[in-house]
Amino acid sequence: MIYLDNAATTKPHEDVIKSYTQMNQHYFFNPNSPHGAGIKIAHLIDKARKNIKQYLNLNDKFDVIFTSGATESNNIALQGMAQTKKRFGNTILTTKMEHPSVLETVRALEEQGFNLKYINTTADGKLDLNSLEKLLNDDVILVTCMHVNNIMGQVQPIEEISKMLEAYPKVHFHVDGVQGFGKIPLDINLMDSYSLSAHKFHGLKGSGILVLNQLRSIKPIIFGGGQEYGIRSGTVNAPVNVSLAKAMRFMQENCEQHRKVLYAKGSEIRSFIENYEGIVINSPTDAAPYILNISFPGVKGEVLVNAFSKFDIYLSTTSACSSKKSSHNETLKAMGMSNSRIEGSIRISITYDITEEQIETFKEAFNKVYIEVKELLKNEL
């Protein structure tokens, strides 16, 4: 099997599985229990949290909250901050290229009366800094965007946005870091909050974090026993949280090495596909090298995914997490793409352990699928 859908989810690293299994076998206790076993777990969680802060190079003003993943982290940050900052203003700024866990949240906030405005994106899908500058005013309380786009791989200008926001100290800047962590360096201290999902970096599904500045002021959206600084109530999932720290350590320790592999292999795949007439490469040249979006105009993405599946090669249409929703092409639409290019788009997303042999097999299969598709189109004419 050749798995090329790593933007949807990655294979958990063996250290992660080992740690999760050990924790469940020997340290299954509730960290909130007052007895010795509970206290031990609470210590393990504290240690994992401290390690995560270190891996992420966070300064002291930040805290790490364990969540079930970025969808929850984005919801907590955006809903919580909107309510907290309400007395200072009413405007929220984002782009139409965001993941549904951000877009649908800010849209729900709009229904509650917040003024939602979209920052324009450039033709290659980057947040347009001029548009942001024009939209900024004293009523803005929240600006949110992603670091790396999950469908196309664009890397957003986080540093420049953060610089621009320095003139607006009451604005909370939230970044959805899901597709960038461990692969594209980012100084998280430049923002006010940051979301991650462990399963995108070889951790477990149902596991994530929210990194948050201004912890003490955010209004919770989940109420209960007051765990996770009162922001995310519910019995703390120690095995999952400790294993997240293990996944992070693996990514951090190997970041440079992985980056080299991703750039080399990503460019190899891109250059190979570029030679095919009629195929359009949708990901800009400066996109993250591990996400490549291409279109075979005139052929549906689902047909292509099935064609590759027959070769035991697994890639995706635009994005697995939203492909069941009609909004799944919003990112491509925001870039002004034609319907046939959108419908014929597929995403190839690699990870650090892709081998040369796998790439060769992929190339051979690609050629066969290309010929098959050309025949199909000829017969339809």
Ligand code: PMP
């Ligand atoms: N943001 C981005 C950019 C994503 O790619 C995803 C997952 N596809 C999420 C948020 C949500 O992550 P999860 O489904 O793990 O909550």
